[in-house]
Amino acid sequence: MRDMTQETLTAKDYLSDIRPIWCPGCGHFFILRALAQAFAWLKLPKEQIGLISGIGCSSRIPAYINAYGFHGVHGRALALGTGLKAVRPDMHVIVAGGDGDGYSIGGNHFIHACRRNMDMTYIVMDNEVYGMTKGQPSPTTEPDWESKFAPHGTGIRTFNPLGVALASGASFIARGFAGDPNGLTKLIVEAIEHKGFSLVEIKSPCVTFRPEEKEWSKTMRKMNVVPTDDVVEAARKIHSSDGLDTGIFYQATLPVFEPHSTKGKTVLDFEKEFEV
Amino acid sequence: MKDRIITVSVSGSGGSGAVTIGLILLKSIANAGFYGYMSRSSGPQIRGGESSVIVSFSDHPVERNADCIDLYFALDWRGFERFSDEIPLNSDSCVIFDSSHDTLPDMVAKTGAKIIEVDLKEQVKQIKGSLPNSFAMGILAAQIGLSLESIFKALQQTLHQKDEAFMEDTFRAIEAGYTLLRESPSLLSNWQPSSQPRWNISGNEACGLGALRGGIQLVAAYPITPASDIVEYLAPRLEKVGGTVLIAEDELAAMNMVIGGSFGGKASMTATSGPGISLMTEAMGLAVASETPALVVNVMRGGPSTGIPTKSEQTDLNQALFGMHGEAPHVVVAPLSIADTVSVTQWAVGLAEAMQILVILLSDQRLGQSRAIIDAVPAKVYGLQRKVLAEGSAEPYERYAVTEDSISPMAIPGNRQGLYTADGLEHTATGKPSSMASDHLQQLRKRESKVAQFDYKNEWAEILTSGKRSRAIVLTWGSTFGSVKEAVMELHREGIAVDLLAIRLLMPLRVDAIKKLCEDKQVIVVEQSYSGQFYHYCLGRGAIGASSLSLAEAGPLMLKKSDIKHFIKEALI
Ligand SMILES: Cc1ncc(C[n+]2csc(CCOP(=O)(O)OP(=O)(O)O)c2C)c(N)n1
Numbered sequence: 001m002r003d004m005t006q007e008t009l010t011a012k013d014y015l016s017d018i019r020p021i022w023c024p025g026c027g028h029f030f031i032l033r034a035l036a037q038a039f040a041w042l043k044l045p046k047e048q049i050g051l052i053s054g055i056g057c058s059s060r061i062p063a064y065i066n067a068y069g070f071h072g073v074h075g076r077a078l079a080l081g082t083g084l085k086a087v088r089p090d091m092h093v094i095v096a097g098g099d100g101d102g103y104s105i106g107g108n109h110f111i112h113a114c115r116r117n118m119d120m121t122y123i124v125m126d127n128e129v130y131g132m133t134k135g136q137p138s139p140t141t142e143p144d145w146e147s148k149f150a151p152h153g154t155g156i157r158t159f160n161p162l163g164v165a166l167a168s169g170a171s172f173i174a175r176g177f178a179g180d181p182n183g184l185t186k187l188i189v190e191a192i193e194h195k196g197f198s199l200v201e202i203k204s205p206c207v208t209f210r211p212e213e214k215e216w217s218k219t220m221r222k223m224n225v226v227p228t229d230d231v232v233e234a235a236r237k238i239h240s241s242d243g244l245d246t247g248i249f250y251q252a253t254l255p256v257f258e259p260h261s262t263k264g265k266t267v268l269d270f271e272k273e274f275e276v
Numbered sequence: 277m278k279d280r281i282i283t284v285s286v287s288g289s290g291g292s293g294a295v296t297i298g299l300i301l302l303k304s305i306a307n308a309g310f311y312g313y314m315s316r317s318s319g320p321q322i323r324g325g326e327s328s329v330i331v332s333f334s335d336h337p338v339e340r341n342a343d344c345i346d347l348y349f350a351l352d353w354r355g356f357e358r359f360s361d362e363i364p365l366n367s368d369s370c371v372i373f374d375s376s377h378d379t380l381p382d383m384v385a386k387t388g389a390k391i392i393e394v395d396l397k398e399q400v401k402q403i404k405g406s407l408p409n410s411f412a413m414g415i416l417a418a419q420i421g422l423s424l425e426s427i428f429k430a431l432q433q434t435l436h437q438k439d440e441a442f443m444e445d446t447f448r449a450i451e452a453g454y455t456l457l458r459e460s461p462s463l464l465s466n467w468q469p470s471s472q473p474r475w476n477i478s479g480n481e482a483c484g485l486g487a488l489r490g491g492i493q494l495v496a497a498y499p500i501t502p503a504s505d506i507v508e509y510l511a512p513r514l515e516k517v518g519g520t521v522l523i524a525e526d527e528l529a530a531m532n533m534v535i536g537g538s539f540g541g542k543a544s545m546t547a548t549s550g551p552g553i554s555l556m557t558e559a560m561g562l563a564v565a566s567e568t569p570a571l572v573v574n575v576m577r578g579g580p581s582t583g584i585p586t587k588s589e590q591t592d593l594n595q596a597l598f599g600m601h602g603e604a605p606h607v608v609v610a611p612l613s614i615a616d617t618v619s620v621t622q623w624a625v626g627l628a629e630a631m632q633i634l635v636i637l638l639s640d641q642r643l644g645q646s647r648a649i650i651d652a653v654p655a656k657v658y659g660l661q662r663k664v665l666a667e668g669s670a671e672p673y674e675r676y677a678v679t680e681d682s683i684s685p686m687a688i689p690g691n692r693q694g695l696y697t698a699d700g701l702e703h704t705a706t707g708k709p710s711s712m713a714s715d716h717l718q719q720l721r722k723r724e725s726k727v728a729q730f731d732y733k734n735e736w737a738e739i740l741t742s743g744k745r746s747r748a749i750v751l752t753w754g755s756t757f758g759s760v761k762e763a764v765m766e767l768h769r770e771g772i773a774v775d776l777l778a779i780r781l782l783m784p785l786r787v788d789a790i791k792k793l794c795e796d797k798q799v800i801v802v803e804q805s806y807s808g809q810f811y812h813y814c815l816g817r818g819a820i821g822a823s824s825l826s827l828a829e830a831g832p833l834m835l836k837k838s839d840i841k842h843f844i845k846e847a848l849i
């Protein structure tokens with residue numbers, strides 16, 4: 001996939017000159033950087049990248065990358081990306097957003113995008129909170145995390161994105177950490193190179209509403225997971241992980257949905273069907 | 277026949293073959309050189325419920341069912357009370373029914389219609405392998421005056437049957453039915469067969485064809501009655517002209533897929549009905565804000581909520597006009613007939629592309645699921661194309677640049693010079709998110725002015741004048757046009773001068789043009805809604821005056837020509 005004929009671009013070349021609105025220290029900065037690094041490593045032509053997002057702090061990312069981008073509505077980025085990929089198989093479609101965007105309001109699209117297994121990459125910047133709306137619990141928030149919105153915690157068990165992705169048919173499933181730039185870049189590169197739907201779920205601290213997540217830099221394990229193409233083995237790994245393991249949990253070759261359009265007929269051929 | 281239109285209805289419980297008889301009748305009429313229109317109605321059952329068809333035909337194009345049934349064949353009376361109000365009978369009607377297992381319902385006897393009983397069970401016994409509906413087919417053909425050849429030909433076209441013995445038995449049964457009732461008057465005498473190239477097409481197929489002509493390359497949709505037929509028409513065809521149909525997981529996805537496809541440079545659309553529109557509304561606003569071309573077809577059904585999924589109403593007008601939050605200028609169009617659906621859909625694709633905007637096309641169940649024999653609709657050239665950024669342009673690119681016509685060149689991914697991020701957030705001319713008052717005002721103005729300035733040409737309405745000085749003008753839109761037109765033409769024949777203005781471009785409303793046409797005339801607004809949505813819209817926009825009258829009736833029953841005529845006459849007193 002890496003195109004050696006392309007001119008050499010550095011990560012910087014993929015960053016736009018718009019300054020991110022993010023709080024200083026936000027994990028999303030590191031993901032932005034890793035994404036640009038991955039593009040540079042792969043030498044992707046900027047005009048062949050379609051970076052699609054929904055709404056949230058994380059979903060602001062397309063404007064910060066120098067490529068084609070779409071900042072859509074909350075939760076629907078995967079659908080928008082699917083539409084783009086369906087008509088433009090030549091494009092590298094990267095969908096990005098937060099845990100609220102992808103697992104809550106966009107949960108249905110997440111399941112079906114995994115099922116479709118189209119050749120695109122989904123980057124979830126998971127901070128276990130709704131950052132943009134100022135600190136409400138998300139599907140990945142622990143049930144006992146107290147907030148104004150849920151003074152006694154949500155009382156609802158956390159969502160397991162990797163498990164859901166595996167059950168739904170995604171063919172590349174990885175967890176990364178914003179605080180491990182090198183590991184993260186590698187994961188994103190492999191995800192983009194993978195033929196099929198690739199999920200990169202990235203733990204990204206929200207320093208403003210979950211300052212305790214800064215501790216992740218001590219607790220997250222760096223790239224310790226050994227990939228497998230065996231679903232049962234992957235399920236065991238995903239479900240036995242405490243959430244601090246990173247790396248590729250599952251990578252397999254599965255049927256990729258590609259709309260089969262051909263040419264050869266004209267509208268006139270179809271008009272004839274109506275003739276009496 | 278005063279207005280040379282014959283209307284035949286057939287009904288029966290599920291599996292009785294009422295719809296097949298209707299389809300064959302329509303084809304036979306076409307084979308005989310005439311025009312026809314078939315509407316169908318079914319109960320809520322998925323399969324096995326009662327269903328009825330009404331076929332009107334004539335030697336000139338017909339785009340609605342007549343007010344009253346001339347000939348009605350009840351294959352049985354089961355479930356009749358559930359749609360009796362859709363089969364208007366009177367003392368001029370002739371009712372034929374199978375007396376072998378049913379007696380005549382009181383409500384039918386009371387209409388004063390002429391009644392003919394036939395014992396189909398007895399007939400079936402005489403020809404082995406035959407079905408009651410074949411005899412019914414023959415009886416109807418004879419009563420109408422259609423030749424056996426035209427029926428046989430239509431049968432072959434419809435059934436594509438491989439089983440020769442079955443076809444043989446069916447032909448014999450039809451033949452037997454044909455000669456069963458002796459005193460068959462031919463209703464078709466002195467009709468002139470047409471030599472025009474004609475089509476047998478449903479409204480939903482017409483929409484699909486219009487989309488193909490318009491150059492649609494992506495359809496993303498989630499199934500819903502009565503819109504699914506459009507997708508089912510397109511699915512096997514679009515892929516053969518290089519396009520794609522995406523099966524969405526819901527309407528939220530469908531609308532966003534459309535936006536994604538369009539962003540990728542391909543004309544994209546979805547087709548749905550009221551509940552689906554409700555789910556799509558947020559993303560429809562995204563198409564407006566991000567200036568991404570998108571066509572949304574709404575085949576309206578009875579509402580609110582799940583409403584009456586299988587039947588027609590024009591009540592999603594307010595939703596189409598005002599459904600989005602914020603100020604979201606967009607275009608709303610509506611075809612007036614099945615033939616018109618071909619052209620208006622093609623036009624709608626062009627408008628969406630050329631204006632980089634959301635276009636909502638309002639069809640309805642009556643228009644979409646009716647089938648007609650119409651004159652072939654020639655392809656039109658609208659000259660509407662997306663304004664795209666040329667490859668290799670040197671200037672720094674501004675996606676939302678303010679231009680003279682307020683439409684800015686759109687960069688298609690792949691073009692090196694056009695990198696940008698489309699956004700539903702308010703933005704500057706370059707597309708950078710901005711919450712500044714000045715940027716908001718600039719972009720609001722731009723989006724509003726491209727709609728206001730655009731030249732919609734003569735397509736915006738169909739105008740029918742009496743040729744004399746009319747004292748009244750009737751305003752209408754959508755499928756209601758069929759009945760209104762017939763009413764107005766009948767009034768013309770009676771020497772009463774009335775104009776008719778049927779509006780295709782519902783938004784932006786051509787207020788000044790409407791005002792001018794309505795000047796010094798009694799305005800009558802006819803529509804199929806309970807609350808008079810269209811009337812209030814025209815009134816609110818100042819297109820019509822306070823003395824205008826409203827004839828608004830809820831669905832699902834079609835507005836009758838006679839009621840419209842009566843209303844107009846009363847208004848003129
Ligand atoms: C339909 C809709 N509902 C609610 C919102 C408000 N909203 C904006 S962002 C957001 C959650 C963002 O959280 P997440 O996706 O986890 O991203 P983060 O900000 O944490 O990066 C919500 C609820 C919205 N924009 N649209």
Ligand code: SF4
Pocket residue numbers: 021022023025026027028057058127131132205206207208209
């Ligand atoms: S609120 Fe949290 S997620 Fe949002 S920018 Fe600030 S630190 Fe990042």
